Amino acid sequence: MTNLDQRVSGLEAPASPDVLEIEAVGALPAAPVVPAAGRGQVRELLYFALRNKKLIAGFSVVLFLLVLAIVGPHLTKYDPNAFGYALGEKPSTTHWFGTTFNGQDVFTQFVYGLRASFLVGAVGGGLAAILGMTVGFTAGYRGGIVDELLNLITNVVLVIPTLVVLIIIAAYIKHRGLVVEAIFIGLTSWPWAARAIRAQTFSLVARDFIGIARLSGERGWKIVVKEIAPNMSSYLVMTFILLFGSAILIGATLDFIGLGPPGAMSLGLMMYQAVNGAALLLGNWWWFVPPGLGIMGIVGGLYVMNVGLDEVFNPKLRKT
């Protein structure tokens, strides 16, 4: 559940069909059309990327947490679900992040929870990106009745509060693992991406080089893959990053109301247990601070990274 904000990075999607037309008047930003990158261009982008503080800072935080998620479980000798350690103990050398009121090791739970978050982000965000691109490209390239239909579906899914749908699904489904949770998140969070990509595709399809590609007899999907997608690759990357972050937030919310996969440790579940375990009244701050900070680190890092990427890809925004 995010402030799943296309707005966050300035990736503003025209938000309803009527606004689409206003775009012509110039009320909405469009992604810069970056010509398909040649070698010199890659070097140029790299030059700006390495000098962009926001990109570096955001990337470092995300990378650090990713490494911690991969290495962490090997650093700890405890089990995330095991009980029997000291009860509600402060952080110490034996228990780096302290222990919970039930006698569990917080650091171990934290690193396993980070793993779960990255998995949900990758699978959920990835699936949403694929769906969004498929719908967006198809609607934008085909136009006409196909577009009308896809647009209607997109609008409907967009208006339905998806988190509540997820709550209902999670409450009923029998076999839920982390991947199943992520898949359902992906299935419900693609609409704004589809809409944004559709609008971008529209503006590209009107250009001459697409017309030439059509004249040369290339097939529709090939034009999309070879001509359209590369020309908005930066936009697609940023869309994926936002979907990744939002999938993590949605997953944490579901876990927090006790609808996460049973037995799987996650950052949302840690907060759920902390609230239920009276961590607030007992003052066990080391129990609930790490999971929230972890999520904030990943998602915030991704958002800041996105702003940096925007500046790298879009020459207008580069600071001189």
Add this chain to the structure above:
Amino acid sequence: MKVYFARKLVIYLFTFVVAVSIDWAIPRFMPGDPVEGLLDRMHARPESAQALSGFYTKSFGLDVPIWKQYLNFWAALFHGDLGRSVLQFPRPVSTIILQAVPYTLALLVPAILLSWYAGNKVGALAARRRALDNTVLPASYLLTATPYMWLAIVLAYVFGSVWQVFPISDAYSPGLNPSWSWEFTRSFLDHWFLPFASLFLVAFGGWAIGMRNMIIYELEADYSHYLESLGAPNRLVRRYAFRNAMLPQLTGLALALGVIIGGALVTEVVFNYPGLGRLTLSAIQNRDYFLLQGIFLFIVIGVLIANFIVDIVYVVVDPRTRVGMQGGQA
């Protein structure tokens, strides 16, 4: 303008039908028998399981053909019958939900409106002043990346547990009864402030960022450059930019509703606030599925109404939709 509203209404009506169908379909088409699944989780004893199984099969209306089940579901819906709660048997689900709705609205409406207003103002200011831009913007990114429940937990811990300036559970002191008395109002506001503040803060971040980015984009637009080249004062250019930047923020408001409602649900859980969020949690924990489905329908209806209000405001704010120019013909 008529076309505009007609089109919108068709979409909302269609959405409502889809939502109700989802609500109807999920228990029936998920793998496994819903009744068995429910009983399985209740760990009921065999003899009580037998009775419950009969009760559930009948309550779901599973003993008739599937198309009839669907029609029955709609018929019951139009009679305002969402089934009976298992948790608070035999009270109707709709009564229980209606009791919780005012509390959720009391949190949501002010949080949404005020965060939107303040976020837009501050975002627009940030686009203008470097110092503000360098402080407000990073803070906004952190806020918008914060899980709603976590900010709620931290606020509850700092202000409720450590400093003990605000209560952190329930909507009013246990000894009081809801009334218009001064004492009750005070107690209510005391309990209301922290959950409101945490909702407000997270939502605020998103609006501030959005507005700041939109303004910067607008100032790059041709009309801004044209005005500047005519020698128009900066203030005037900014005012035009602000008005244009408002429009996407307004549609953004409709889009963000689902997210903020999700935030309100978990915030209520943290503060044990007696709204729909707490109700959802207890419905989940007690496997009260009729209640859960009823809550879903209520939220969908609320979101649709809110969307329609935003559409009306849009027409008021954007004259183009009124005179049937670009926007109106959509």
